[in-house]
Amino acid sequence: MAKFVLAGKADCPHYAKAELLADTLKRSLPDFRVHKLCMHPGEWKEWLEAMCERNGWKHEHSPLVWRELVEQGGKGMLLGGFSDFLDHCQDFYGITSDMSTDLMLSITAENVEAKMNLIAEEQHHVSLIKPLHIWISGACSTTCQLLIPSLLSAEVFPGISAVSLHLLHLEGNTEELCGLKMEIEDLALSMLHQATVHTDLEEAFQEADVVLLLDDRCSCGENEDNPKEISEIYRQYGRLIDTRANKQVKVIVSGDLFVNLRCSLLVDSAHSINSHQFVAMATQLENEARALIAEQLKVKAADITDVIVWGNISGIFYIDLQRARVFNYDGAIKGPAFFSLPVQEVFCDRKWLETDFQHSVRHQREAVAAKTGQAPAMSAANGILTLLKAWNGTGKPDEVMSLGLLCPGSYNLPEGIVLSVPATFTDGKWSVLFDVSIEDKLMEQLQQCGNELQQEKELVSDSCK
Numbered sequence: 001m002a003k004f005v006l007a008g009k010a011d012c013p014h015y016a017k018a019e020l021l022a023d024t025l026k027r028s029l030p031d032f033r034v035h036k037l038c039m040h041p042g043e044w045k046e047w048l049e050a051m052c053e054r055n056g057w058k059h060e061h062s063p064l065v066w067r068e069l070v071e072q073g074g075k076g077m078l079l080g081g082f083s084d085f086l087d088h089c090q091d092f093y094g095i096t097s098d099m100s101t102d103l104m105l106s107i108t109a110e111n112v113e114a115k116m117n118l119i120a121e122e123q124h125h126v127s128l129i130k131p132l133h134i135w136i137s138g139a140c141s142t143t144c145q146l147l148i149p150s151l152l153s154a155e156v157f158p159g160i161s162a163v164s165l166h167l168l169h170l171e172g173n174t175e176e177l178c179g180l181k182m183e184i185e186d187l188a189l190s191m192l193h194q195a196t197v198h199t200d201l202e203e204a205f206q207e208a209d210v211v212l213l214l215d216d217r218c219s220c221g222e223n224e225d226n227p228k229e230i231s232e233i234y235r236q237y238g239r240l241i242d243t244r245a246n247k248q249v250k251v252i253v254s255g256d257l258f259v260n261l262r263c264s265l266l267v268d269s270a271h272s273i274n275s276h277q278f279v280a281m282a283t284q285l286e287n288e289a290r291a292l293i294a295e296q297l298k299v300k301a302a303d304i305t306d307v308i309v310w311g312n313i314s315g316i317f318y319i320d321l322q323r324a325r326v327f328n329y330d331g332a333i334k335g336p337a338f339f340s341l342p343v344q345e346v347f348c349d350r351k352w353l354e355t356d357f358q359h360s361v362r363h364q365r366e367a368v369a370a371k372t373g374q375a376p377a378m379s380a381a382n383g384i385l386t387l388l389k390a391w392n393g394t395g396k397p398d399e400v401m402s403l404g405l406l407c408p409g410s411y412n413l414p415e416g417i418v419l420s421v422p423a424t425f426t427d428g429k430w431s432v433l434f435d436v437s438i439e440d441k442l443m444e445q446l447q448q449c450g451n452e453l454q455q456e457k458e459l460v461s462d463s464c465k
Contacts, residue, residue, distance in 0.1 A: 005076065006085075007037035007051075008063030009044045010114075014082040015063040021089060021097045028095060035068075038114070131162035131193040133207045133246075137237070138215030139167035139197075140176055142377035143254070147212075147384060148184055152191040156388050162193035166208075170215070170233070172199050201240060208245035212384060213237065216255030216262065216314075231460035234262045238269025247273055250391055253404070254281040254384055256365065256375060259313040260404050261456045264418040267406050276430070279391075280404020282309040282317075282420045283383035284376075288364040289319045292357060293326075293343060303327040304343065308422045309402035310442065311449030315456075317420060318445040319361055321353065322437055323400060390425040400424060400433060411438065413450035417457065 006022055008015025015038070022034040039047060044062060052059055057066075057078045065085040066076040079085050089095045134151070136144050144167070150156070152163050165184065167177055177197035184195045198204060205211060216230065241249060253263040263280040270278070290304040297304075307324050311317035324343040331346055347353060368376045387403075389395045403423045406416070410432070413419065422433040438446075 003033040003035070003068040004065060004079075004085075005035045005037065005068060006063055006065050007039065007047075009041045010038050010116075011041050012062040014061075017097055018063050018065065018082045018085050021086065021095070024097075025089060025093060025095060029093065131164040132157060132160045132209045133164045133166065134210045134212070135166045135168060135205050135208045136212045136214065137168045137170075137204075138213070138255075139180065140169045140172050141214050142374065143214050143380045143384075145180065146377050147381040149187060149189075150381075150385055151388075152189045154191070155394060156385060157191070157392055158394055160191065163191045164193045165195045166198060166206075167195065168198045168204055170199065170201070174199055201236060205237075205240045205244045208241065208249050210388075211241060211245065211249060211251045213251065213253045213262065213266075214255060214380075216257040216259070228460055230258060230262065231265060234265040235269045238266040241266065242270035242272050245273070249273065249277055250388075251278045252281050252384060252387060253279070254284075254380055255314070257314055258456065260315070260418040260420070260453055261460070263404050264406065264416065264453075264457060265460070267418070268416070275406040278406070278418075279387070279430070280313055280418055280420065281383055281387055282313045282402035282404055283386050284379050285309045285313060285317065285319075285361065285420075286402055287379060287383060287386075289357075289361045292360055292364070293321075293324070293347075296349075296352075297326055297329060297343075297346065299326060299328055299330075303329070305340070306400040307402075308400065308436070309420045310446060311420055312452050313404055313420050316445070316449045316452050317362075318442065318449075319358055320422075320436075320442065321347075323422070391428060391430070393425070393428045395425060398424065403430060405430070405432065407432070411443070411446050411450075413446060414454045417450060417453040419446075419449065419453070 004022065006015070006018055008018065019036060022036070025032045026034060048059065048062075048064060051057070051064070055066075055076070055078070059078065059080065061081055063082055063085075065079040065081065067079060068076045079088055086097055089097075136147075138144060148165070152165070154160070157163070167180060169177060174197065177199065181195045181197050184192065213234075215233075241251065251263075251266060253259055253266070255262075259280045259282075263278055267275045267278050286307045286309055287301065289307050289309070291301040293304050293307075294301040303326055305325050305327070308320040308322070309317055310320055321343050325340040326343050326346060327337070327340045329341055329346055331341070333341065344350075344353075365376050368379075386395070387401070390399065390401055395401075400422050401424070402420050404418045404420045405423065407413070407419045407421060410419070410421070422436060423430045424433055425431075
C-alpha cells in the first residue's frame with residue numbers, strides 16, 4: 001500500500017497542483033492513500049524547519065511530499081517538492097498533471113479561504129470557553145503539589161467547566177515548573193483548560209479570579225524571618241492584583257510566616273478591590289487544634305467543630321472553645337449522629353485547655369516537621385480547600401470558620417490590621433460572627449495580638465520609607 005503525505009502553504013499554487021494530482025491518483029489506484037496538511041502561510045516556515053530537523057531532511061519550499069513506509073516502520077521517505085512528486089507519479093504510475101493555470105489559482109484561493117474559515121471557527125470555539133483563572137504563587141512548594149489534584153473539582157468550584165491554572169514562582173527553576181506543568185497535564189483532569197508557568201511578574205495575576213499566595217519567604221532565602229524581606233514583594237502583588245485581576249477576585253494568603261501582615265499589605269496596595277476579597281487562612285490552625293482536642297476526648301478530629309482562632313495566625317493567637325462542640329463522644333449522655341455536646345462541658349481538665357493545649361497548638365507544626373523533615377504541607381493544602389469550598393458555597397451550612405480579615409475599629413484594636421476572627425459564609429460572602437463572648441482574658445489576648453500586628457506594620461512601613 002502506498003501512503004503519501006502532502007504538506008504545503010494554503011496560498012501555494014504548487015501545493016494546489018500537487019493536491020489535484022494526488023486526487024487523480026486516488027481515483028485511479030484503489031490502494032493509493034494520501035494525507036493532506038494545508039497550513040497557514042505564517043506557520044509554514046517554523047513547521048517545515050522542525051519537520052526537516054526531526055527527520056534529517058533538507059527542503060526549503062512548499063509543498064513538501066514524503067511517502068510513509070506503513071508496512072516497514074521507521075521514518076518516511078522524502079520525495080521533495082511538486083516536481084519530484086510529479087516525476088514519481090509519471091515513473092511509477094504513468095500519471096501526469098495537466099492542470100491549467102486558472103484552475104491552479106482557483107484551487108489556491110479555495111485553500112486559503114478554507115484555511116481561514118477553519119482558523120476562524122477554532123477561534124470562535126475558544127472564545128466560547130470562559131475558564132476560571134487561578135494563580136498560585138510559591139508554585140514549587142509541596143503544598144501546591146498536594147493542593148492541585150483536589151483543587152480542580154466541581155466540589156471546590158461548582159458550576160465551573162474549565163480552569164486555567166497559572167503557576168508562579170519568583171526566581172524559580174523554570175525546568176522544575178515545566179515538570180510540574182507536565183505532571184498536572186498528565187492528571188487528565190476534565191476541568192483543566194490549560195496550565196502555564198511564570199518566574200517573574202511580567203504577566204502575573206492577569207484576569208485572575210482566584211489567587212492563592214503560598215510564598216511567605218523571600219526569594220533569596222536569607223533573613224527569612226524578617227518581614228522587611230517580603231513586604232515589598234507583597235506590595236507589588238497588591239498593586240498587580242489591583243490593576244490586572246478581576247474585581248471580584250478571591251485572594252487567600254497562606255503559610256507559616258507573617259500571614260496577617262502579608263494580607264494587610266495586599267489590602268493596602270489594592271485600592272480598587274474590596275477588602276472583603278482578601279482573606280488570611282486560619283483553617284490549618286483550627287484543624288490542628290481540633291486534632292489535639294479529639295485525641296484527649298477519644299474521638300475523631302472531624303467530630304470537633306466550631307473552634308475559633310483569634311489574633312495573629314502566625315504570631316500571638318488564642319484558641320477559643322466557647323462555641324466548640326463534640327460529636328460521637330462516649331460519655332454519660334449519648335444521642336444520634338447529629339447530637340453534639342459543648343466541648344467545655346465534657347472536658348474536665350480546664351487548666352490543660354488554658355496552658356498545655358494552647359502551647360501544643362503553637363508548636364504542632366514544629367512537632368510534625370521534626371518527624372517528617374519538612375513543613376506540614378498536607379494540612380495546609382486541606383485548609384485552603386476547606387476555605388475555598390465555604391467561599392464558593394459548598395461548605396457545611398452554619399459552619400463557624402476563623403478568617404484573617406481587615407476589621408476596622410473592631411474590638412478596640414488599631415485600624416488597618418488583619419485579625420483572625422470567627423466568621424460564617426452565606427451565598428459566597430463572609431460575615432463576622434459577633435454572637436460571641438469577649439471576656440476580660442480574651443480581650444487581653446486580643447490586645448496583645450493587636451499590638452504585635454501593629455508593630456509588624458510599623459516595622460515594614462519604616463523600612464519602606
